[in-house]
Amino acid sequence: MTAPRIDGTRLLNRIKRLGAVGALPDGGVCRLALTDEDRTGRDLLVIWMRELGLEVSIDAIGNIWGVRAGIEDGPPVMVGSHVDSVATGGLYDGVLGVMTGLEIAAALDDAGTRTRKPFAVAAFTNEEGARFAPDMMGSGVHQGALDLSEMLATVGIDGAVLGDELRRIGYAGDIAPRSLVPAAFLELHVEQGPVLEREGVRIGAVTGVQGISWTEFTVSGQSNHAGTTPMAMRHDAGLVAARIAVEARAIASDFGPPQVATVGLVEVEPGLVNVVPQTARMTVDLRNTDNERLKAAEARLREAAARFAAEEGCAVTARSLARFDPVAFDPTLVDRVENAARQRQLGVRRMPSGAGHDAQMFAPNCPTAMVFVPSVGGLSHNINEHTEPHDLVAGAEVLLDVVLDLLGETQ
Amino acid sequence: MTAPRIDGTRLLNRIKRLGAVGALPDGGVCRLALTDEDRTGRDLLVIWMRELGLEVSIDAIGNIWGVRAGIEDGPPVMVGSHVDSVATGGLYDGVLGVMTGLEIAAALDDAGTRTRKPFAVAAFTNEEGARFAPDMMGSGVHQGALDLSEMLATVGIDGAVLGDELRRIGYAGDIAPRSLVPAAFLELHVEQGPVLEREGVRIGAVTGVQGISWTEFTVSGQSNHAGTTPMAMRHDAGLVAARIAVEARAIASDFGPPQVATVGLVEVEPGLVNVVPQTARMTVDLRNTDNERLKAAEARLREAAARFAAEEGCAVTARSLARFDPVAFDPTLVDRVENAARQRQLGVRRMPSGAGHDAQMFAPNCPTAMVFVPSVGGLSHNINEHTEPHDLVAGAEVLLDVVLDLLGETQ
Missing domain, CATH: 3.40.630.10 (Zn peptidases)
Structure with missing residues (x-):
């Protein structure tokens, strides 16, 4: 045989x-x-x-x-x-x-x-x-x-x-x-x-x-003229989204492998060169093999998103699109x-x-x-x-x- | 009369x-x-x-x-x-x-x-x-x-x-x-x-x-799986765009009024939750009443964009869409x-x-x-x-x- x-x-x-x-x-x-x-x-x-x-x-x-x-x-x-x-x-x-x-x-x-x-x-x-x-x-x-x-x-x-x-x-x-x-x-x-x-x-x-956490952030600000609106009077939803994206990368860097973080989707409205974005929608994909670390990453991201929105006079909502331990x-x-x-x-x-x-x-x-x-x-x-x-x-x-x-x- | x-x-x-x-x-x-x-x-x-x-x-x-x-x-x-x-x-x-x-x-x-x-x-x-x-x-x-x-x-x-x-x-x-x-x-x-x-x-x-400067930045990176690609191996075009947007705001803050800076448009491709963006297109609208200050803002932004792209292993091109003194x-x-x-x-x-x-x-x-x-x-x-x-x-x-x-x- x-x-x-x-x-x-x-x-x-x-x-x-x-x-x-x-x-x-x-x-x-x-x-x-x-x-x-x-x-x-x-x-x-x-x-x-x-x-x-x-x-x-x-x-x-x-x-x-x-x-x-x-x-x-x-x-x-x-x-x-x-x-x-x-x-x-x-x-x-x-x-x-x-x-x-x-x-x-x-x-x-x-x-x-x-x-x-x-x-x-x-x-x-x-x-x-x-x-x-x-x-x-x-x-x-x-x-x-x-x-x-x-x-x-x-x-x-x-x-x-x-x-x-x-x-x-x-x-x-x-x-x-x-x-x-x-x-x-x-x-x-x-x-x-x-x-x-x-x-x-x-x-x-x-x-x-890896555990997977998908979150959609929706930021609501105010659409304004890019030339006539002083910076101090802006409520720029796109800026808040950009800061969230940069923070997601910082979380991955600070936590170290195997933590990963990805912003795969960003959309701003109305999306015109000379108009401050009124709304921004984005997704953040966080993954880690350790559920406690993943939860910590999620918490830090949501806290940062709320802080960035508050600093810009915008509102932000976070919606979980998927969550696997x-x-x-x-x-x-x-x-x-x-x-x-x-x-x-x-x-x-x-x-x-x-x-x-x-x-x-x-x-x-x-x-x-x-x-x-x-x-x-x-x-x-x-x-x-x-x-x-x-x-x-x-x-x-x-x-x-x-x-x-x-x-x-x-x- | x-x-x-x-x-x-x-x-x-x-x-x-x-x-x-x-x-x-x-x-x-x-x-x-x-x-x-x-x-x-x-x-x-x-x-x-x-x-x-x-x-x-x-x-x-x-x-x-x-x-x-x-x-x-x-x-x-x-x-x-x-x-x-x-x-x-x-x-x-x-x-x-x-x-x-x-x-x-x-x-x-x-x-x-x-x-x-x-x-x-x-x-x-x-x-x-x-x-x-x-x-x-x-x-x-x-x-x-x-x-x-x-x-x-x-x-x-x-x-x-x-x-x-x-x-x-x-x-x-x-x-x-x-x-x-x-x-x-x-x-x-x-x-x-x-x-x-x-x-x-x-x-x-x-x-x-105000003098007006409109620049379109196009960032080329590499599309990758959000779960399987370690952070150190990424070439995330969306992250580069986000950093440029944050830098534009920092320029306006550092220069002070009447300098304004607006990112009105951001688009990432393919735009999927679990895919690292391959390309990002964005616009930056810079305005100032002083042409030398405006030129300095433009130069700082372009230099930063090139640096962010290099740090992420991406390519970036800048195209002037409009420029009025x-x-x-x-x-x-x-x-x-x-x-x-x-x-x-x-x-x-x-x-x-x-x-x-x-x-x-x-x-x-x-x-x-x-x-x-x-x-x-x-x-x-x-x-x-x-x-x-x-x-x-x-x-x-x-x-x-x-x-x-x-x-x-x-x-």
Whole structure:
């Protein structure tokens, strides 16, 4: 009997074939959740699962999983991610995790391996949140963090209702949420950031997911003539917004890594060269792995915003657009990922994930971990997203090692 | 023989009748330059000029002036402003100056006054620049600061060509630019700022017009994921823009009045909560009555912008959108305005104009001055623009006194 091994060519070929579904003219893909393209991608996944003899299930939010039986019954070790994309997505975000699950199932078959625990491959609905908010929806419903009926009623950016679209594309299953807690959950994903590439490290052992806080600030001042209004009589909403943006950067600097702060959106009205802005709307994205530090950053920002507004004679309101606590992955499982990489002579570093992933929905309920591989130039959510083939395969090999360990005694 | 005097009711009535042309449903007017509404307003003005026996001339850029003969020939004392408006304009901006010219002519007639010098009332084409850029176009061509054929070729925000529109509305005259330099030029205008009202002063003796510098900064950085990109690896175009905005305010504070600085427009791309801005575009409007101080402000701002960009690993380009040197009005004439107000027991203060006006085009060529009356709440370019009737009349009376003095010995 030979040990199961990753067939890199087969893995890359499946990624390529799925990347042809919803392919964009200049590269990359558009498979927004529950569109015709998403359906075609799902259909291909289900065909592949059945070819591998997996028993396919579809739940009420459209999550798909296929189970390879173990010697014993009981919860499976699950490998999963998503196959939906943003509007201008790359080939690997999500797809890598699901295709690696298929490849592990194929590798087990090739080696004639029977495992103690069952093994499952899963693809979760609407991880991206690009058509329907919130993101990580399927895994959130699957693990009970989000309410099924509320999610089915979600209206997309195109006016479509999520439940209708699920039925339309034939993926409204009947399995209830919270019906499956795996024995363990693992997800291989591209880093979507520049750290591994910059450090020349090939494997990230992901320790958890940063907590995320999105706040929208709306500043109300007074529109005035830029020439005739003395500075002392101004109520410049745009200036308050600029000071908040500078403060957000100062918070990130003062707190130090892993604290990050981003002002992605600023809009001023009326937006004319010679008119003092009457209103400004802006967003601040704060992230930290430590919830207490994140709360401190949020408090400092809100306090500063109120102070800047008061100094300018403006009003400011703060609205939370999103708030996720940090997630810590299973320390033992993170160690296993790190050790598996070392045993394969791969450079490895422990790191938090800056982005959200399906795995974080499993972390409260079962041992969970993630493996990262480098993103060239740190690019993601971009048609030029790229990971070198040897890194994709290395990540799959590390995942295979951890999964085999978890699946237990083989014969 | 009685002395000429302003008939407030007649003046206000003309303002009201002109305000009915292009009236907006909620108040205010829209008489964008060379539209049908502007034509109707011009027609009304020409009718009134002819009713007063003025000799009407129209030049090649559509400026209209009517002359009341003097005992002697030679250049007239001219009172003028404009009758075009911004899209949501008030009743007084521009109109007050032209209607006061008509009222002075009527007052001279009523009193049976013959003046030594001729008297002229003028309305200049496209002072606002709201449909065709640049602003102060008619007076600029009239006094030789702007090129006629270039201005005739201007394309408006609606795609119309200025020369075509002039012909269409019947105001393409044949008098060449630079054919008339008045003996003196005077303009009564609403302040468009809050200073007179705040100080409880009814008359502004305008000493000149602030120099204006408009700069557009375009910052190029790198779009990156807000969660996965460490702060040290960012090239955040939005942060650079925010720092420039804060610096603009600091310049105004450090320089002190009359330096003003305004960031009226900021746009970031792609403008998403969780994406570091790749590009930012912003404008900075700097004004000062002292050209050397204005140049120093411009230099400090550009130097700071370059430094902020370099610190963030971004590129920045600065483009001048407009640059007018400060204009100083005739000191003797400014004194006369101030004295006339005092003699009428009106509170008066000397002040620069923060906004541009037709008068500044005359200042290099003939003795020129302006009179300001208070704007309630400092509002202008706004349908709620308002000046109290007694202030409108007081301004007209001060202007009349100065004009009579300039027109010379009467009989």
